[in-house]
Amino acid sequence: MDAIAMLADPWPFRVAWPAAMQGRGREGDGVEDEARLAALIGRIEPLDEGVMASVRARQRRLLKPPGSLGRLEELSILLGGITRRVRPALARAAVVVAAGDHGVTAEGVSAYPAAVTPRMVEAVLAGGAAISVLARQAGARVRVVDVGVAAPVAPHAALWSARVRPGTANMALGPAMTRAEALAALLVGAEVVAAEVAAGVDVLLAGELGIGNTTAAAALTSALTGAAPAVTAGPGTGLDPAGVRHKAAVIERALAANRPDPADPLGVLAAVGGLEIACLVGLILAGAAARVPVVLDGYITGAAALVAAGLAPPVRPALIAGHRSAEGGHRLVLEALGLRPLVDLDLRLGEGTGAVLALAVLRAAVATLTEMASFEEAGVAGPL
Amino acid sequence: MDAIAMLADPWPFRVAWPAAMQGRGREGDGVEDEARLAALIGRIEPLDEGVMASVRARQRRLLKPPGSLGRLEELSILLGGITRRVRPALARAAVVVAAGDHGVTAEGVSAYPAAVTPRMVEAVLAGGAAISVLARQAGARVRVVDVGVAAPVAPHAALWSARVRPGTANMALGPAMTRAEALAALLVGAEVVAAEVAAGVDVLLAGELGIGNTTAAAALTSALTGAAPAVTAGPGTGLDPAGVRHKAAVIERALAANRPDPADPLGVLAAVGGLEIACLVGLILAGAAARVPVVLDGYITGAAALVAAGLAPPVRPALIAGHRSAEGGHRLVLEALGLRPLVDLDLRLGEGTGAVLALAVLRAAVATLTEMASFEEAGVAGPL
Numbered sequence: 001m002d003a004i005a006m007l008a009d010p011w012p013f014r015v016a017w018p019a020a021m022q023g024r025g026r027e028g029d030g031v032e033d034e035a036r037l038a039a040l041i042g043r044i045e046p047l048d049e050g051v052m053a054s055v056r057a058r059q060r061r062l063l064k065p066p067g068s069l070g071r072l073e074e075l076s077i078l079l080g081g082i083t084r085r086v087r088p089a090l091a092r093a094a095v096v097v098a099a100g101d102h103g104v105t106a107e108g109v110s111a112y113p114a115a116v117t118p119r120m121v122e123a124v125l126a127g128g129a130a131i132s133v134l135a136r137q138a139g140a141r142v143r144v145v146d147v148g149v150a151a152p153v154a155p156h157a158a159l160w161s162a163r164v165r166p167g168t169a170n171m172a173l174g175p176a177m178t179r180a181e182a183l184a185a186l187l188v189g190a191e192v193v194a195a196e197v198a199a200g201v202d203v204l205l206a207g208e209l210g211i212g213n214t215t216a217a218a219a220l221t222s223a224l225t226g227a228a229p230a231v232t233a234g235p236g237t238g239l240d241p242a243g244v245r246h247k248a249a250v251i252e253r254a255l256a257a258n259r260p261d262p263a264d265p266l267g268v269l270a271a272v273g274g275l276e277i278a279c280l281v282g283l284i285l286a287g288a289a290a291r292v293p294v295v296l297d298g299y300i301t302g303a304a305a306l307v308a309a310g311l312a313p314p315v316r317p318a319l320i321a322g323h324r325s326a327e328g329g330h331r332l333v334l335e336a337l338g339l340r341p342l343v344d345l346d347l348r349l350g351e352g353t354g355a356v357l358a359l360a361v362l363r364a365a366v367a368t369l370t371e372m373a374s375f376e377e378a379g380v381a382g383p384l
Numbered sequence: 385m386d387a388i389a390m391l392a393d394p395w396p397f398r399v400a401w402p403a404a405m406q407g408r409g410r411e412g413d414g415v416e417d418e419a420r421l422a423a424l425i426g427r428i429e430p431l432d433e434g435v436m437a438s439v440r441a442r443q444r445r446l447l448k449p450p451g452s453l454g455r456l457e458e459l460s461i462l463l464g465g466i467t468r469r470v471r472p473a474l475a476r477a478a479v480v481v482a483a484g485d486h487g488v489t490a491e492g493v494s495a496y497p498a499a500v501t502p503r504m505v506e507a508v509l510a511g512g513a514a515i516s517v518l519a520r521q522a523g524a525r526v527r528v529v530d531v532g533v534a535a536p537v538a539p540h541a542a543l544w545s546a547r548v549r550p551g552t553a554n555m556a557l558g559p560a561m562t563r564a565e566a567l568a569a570l571l572v573g574a575e576v577v578a579a580e581v582a583a584g585v586d587v588l589l590a591g592e593l594g595i596g597n598t599t600a601a602a603a604l605t606s607a608l609t610g611a612a613p614a615v616t617a618g619p620g621t622g623l624d625p626a627g628v629r630h631k632a633a634v635i636e637r638a639l640a641a642n643r644p645d646p647a648d649p650l651g652v653l654a655a656v657g658g659l660e661i662a663c664l665v666g667l668i669l670a671g672a673a674a675r676v677p678v679v680l681d682g683y684i685t686g687a688a689a690l691v692a693a694g695l696a697p698p699v700r701p702a703l704i705a706g707h708r709s710a711e712g713g714h715r716l717v718l719e720a721l722g723l724r725p726l727v728d729l730d731l732r733l734g735e736g737t738g739a740v741l742a743l744a745v746l747r748a749a750v751a752t753l754t755e756m757a758s759f760e761e762a763g764v765a766g767p768l
Contacts, residue, residue: 062514063504063507063512063513063514064514064733065495065496065621065622065732065733066622067622067732068621068622068731068732068733069514069731069733069737070710070729070730070731070732071729071730071731072729072731110768111449111767111768112449112765112766112767112768113765113768115765116764116765119762119763119764119765120447120764122762123447123757123762123764126757126762128447128755128756128757128761128762129447129756129757129762130446130447130448130453130752130756133751133752133755133756134748134751134752136751136755137747137748137751237449237452237767238449238450238451238452238767326454342729343745344728345454345455345456345726345745346454346455347452347453347454347455347456348449348451348452348454349448349449349452349453353453357744357745357748360741360744361727361729361741363521364518364521364741367517367518367520367521368514368517368518371512371517371520372512372513372514372517373507373510373512373513377512378503378506378507378510378512378513379503380500380503380504380507381496381497381499381500381503382496383495383496383621383622384494384495384496384497
């Protein structure tokens with residue numbers, strides 16, 4: 001274990017997470033929670049066009065042929081519009097890894113046993129998982145939110161315990177959870193964002209853990225885009241072609257059993273989603289409301305973004321796709337959201353690994369915007 | 385100028401660059417230099433298959449579904465094969481920006497005047513150019529090699545002055561330089577690598593500066609791949625469509641005037657290349673000989689890699705493409721070399737910007753390889 005460092009915050013937050021978070025469950029309260037969601041959505045505003053125009057004007061003066069920094073320039077403009085800052089800062093980054101289990105694993109849809117979820121939560125917190133390593137390298141802190149792991153997880157200072165229920169029900173037989181439970185899990189995500197914002201976070205990186213959750217992501221994508229499960233289901237952690245066909249058949253059964261209505265994104269989320277996916281929906285909405293950029297990871301966070309954009313269309317222009325997953329259904333999600341990912345490296349791990357790799361690109365966009373000299377400052381002649 | 389920091393080394397090298405480098409020119413010596421090139425090529429060995437097998441085996445034990453880190457896994461294996469280290473290190477990175485001028489600018493092939501080259505060299509050294517900013521962010525040091533700028537450049541501790549001649553001749557009328565000059569500029573690149581290796585560098589990032597050098601890159605690509613100038617010529621720093629057509633016609637004239645033989649890469653380089661491109665050929669060959677990874681940037685460094693692979697085919701498997709340039713001809717170079725870039729962000733600036741962005745991906749590959757826990761260490765069950 002010599003190569004495994006402990007998980008430690010790379011930079012001091014202004015305040016710690018609420019001590020009360022430890023071991024606190026969260027019960028759904030349908031009526032009050034519906035009002036909380038409506039209030040959250042109401043706080044999401046459009047991108048700031050004035051700041052975007054200022055950033056665009058600055059880009060034109062910088063020491064380079066106009067447009068030659070390509071997507072870095074576009075990103076700097078978007079980040080200005082999200083944060084309302086002409087010089088956005090991305091120093092304080094937090095990866096939020098939402099974790100939950102899936103009853104549908106009873107149907108044999110994953111290459112790994114469900115018991116892996118709590119052990120992976122502990123591995124992330126111990127510092128030896130891929131996301132732990134990549135976050136450490138990027139100077140980002142990691143927070144895990146247990147919103148619905150089925151088995152006990154060892155306490156940890158970086159673990160937010162807000163288990164709504166111990167894993168979802170088997171969606172092949174009926175709803176994965178109640179509407180109130182989906183809403184409660186969503187609001188956990190919003191509470192996490194509120195705590196991180198109070199602690200001074202500049203950028204949120206969305207991650208997830210949950211054996212079986214590519215099945216939920218595929219079911220959500222089918223329900224919300226109309227694509228057939230044969231297209232949205234992929235190998236996940238490593239199914240063979242027969243396994244993928246079985247997974248698609250299970251999703252067909254789940255859609256037939258639940259008949260989710262795409263006009264009711266919260267209903268779709270409850271029927272065929274997951275607790276950690278609901279938490280990510282809340283993270284995305286609350287990030288947008290707080291004007292903190294949220295970087296998506298792959299297929300699962302993308303499915304959460306589909307739900308979030310369904311609940312609150314103004315969230316869409318603020319979405320940032322971290323990477324293109326090797327899981328084929330992710331392409332449909334990206335097309336539906338009009339997103340082009342920043343990183344394309346055939347990853348299919350999740351955890352937030354693609355989001356944290358994209359952080360380097362976002363920081364490059366901000367650094368060139370804020371630190372480059374202008375033609376005038378450098379005394380260099382412009383175009384002929 | 386408040387946003388412009390001075391260029392400073394982010395990490396201490398074991399030894400400084402040779403003090404004698406300042407103001408030293410380099411005269412070509414045909415016969416001795418041919419022998420030096422042959423010796424350099426002779427030192428290039430194949431990738432180390434044994435180390436690659438060890439890295440591959442370690443990747444299989446790490447806490448993730450096999451292959452789920454995609455290209456990060458492939459890269460970690462390649463870096464093992466290049467460096468002969470099961471745990472490669474990439475901490476000490478140096479961007480080498482080769483600079484030179486091009487006589488063909490007399491034909492009006494660039495959107496900017498040739499006088500910009502020395503000013504851009506100074507801007508890079510002053511810390512305000514895009515590459516200065518991105519290298520600072522990545523913790524890489526920057527070295528500029530003046531191998532053929534036409535006008536005087538202010539001295540600087542990070543400038544290697546080894547001007548072979550003050551810019552090339554106009555390739556539309558005859559050879560850009562003599563074979564001895566091309567060889568001399570190539571060997572400057574090898575000398576720079578030797579100095580950097582002695583100083584403890586772990587990874588070299590190839591960059592360039594030189595108004596007119598996309599014309600040279602396009603001419604080299606046409607000469608070496610057979611593609612028409614209409615395909616290899618692009619807008620460069622910002623030509624309009626009529627300007628691009630004119631540039632292609634100038635390249636046609638250069639090819640007709642020189643009739644370069646693709647079986648003689650050094651002859652092609654001398655006829656239609658550039659001094660900074662020749663320097664980059666030497667950098668690529670010497671990096672491979674020293675088993676130090678060299679990360680290519682865009683079109684110009686790619687054209688240099690085409691020449692290097694022509695001179696020494698064993699260099700090819702060790703090439704790492706940093707990014708995919710928005711300049712269309714770069715695609716032909718990547719196809720000819722069998723390379724897939726790590727970053728694809730519509731950049732078309734050069735300077736090494738795409739290479740330094742790719743450094744984050746290379747470091748992520750090494751960090752996951754060397755710091756992740758294994759399934760066994762984390763006590764997590766494997767696949768069902």
